[in-house]
Amino acid sequence: MFVLGAGGQGFNGGDIAFQLLMFLLLMFLLRKYAFGPLMGVMKQREEHIANEIEQAEKHHQEAKKLAEEQRELMKKSRQEAQALIEEARKLGEEQKEQIIQAARAEAERLKEVAKQEIAQEKEQAMAALRQQVASLSVLIASKVIEKELSEQDQAKLISEYIQEVGERR
Numbered sequence: 001m002f003v004l005g006a007g008g009q010g011f012n013g014g015d016i017a018f019q020l021l022m023f024l025l026l027m028f029l030l031r032k033y034a035f036g037p038l039m040g041v042m043k044q045r046e047e048h049i050a051n052e053i054e055q056a057e058k059h060h061q062e063a064k065k066l067a068e069e070q071r072e073l074m075k076k077s078r079q080e081a082q083a084l085i086e087e088a089r090k091l092g093e094e095q096k097e098q099i100i101q102a103a104r105a106e107a108e109r110l111k112e113v114a115k116q117e118i119a120q121e122k123e124q125a126m127a128a129l130r131q132q133v134a135s136l137s138v139l140i141a142s143k144v145i146e147k148e149l150s151e152q153d154q155a156k157l158i159s160e161y162i163q164e165v166g167e168r169r
Helices: 013-146 151-168
Strands: none
Touching: 013 151
């Protein structure tokens, strides 16, 4: 026989075969009862983590989309507010112009009324003056009839007439 070791033991092929058989049986049992379920659990865990990552990514995308929508809404709100402010400013300007035009029209109307009143009063004053002139003319004529006047008397009569008219005013 062939000796391999220094202890004198020889090559025992049966022990090696038995140990190999036991090792293969142990591997089969571990694979069936330990590694299989362990791999299943690991596979489920991997799928769960992948799903969680996918869900987180979806939520992140939705959050980005909502944030963008919020930005757009804020932008639109600012634009609408600016448009309302601009419209109110224009309306204020229009009302200001209308008020100014109404005030000008009223001032013009009052001016015309005042002109008409002045013209009426002037006409009344002229009528009163004509009446006074007529009265004085009649008075002068009656005095002239009473006596014939010289040039000096006429000048005196006219100056008296003018003085009398001035006193009546």
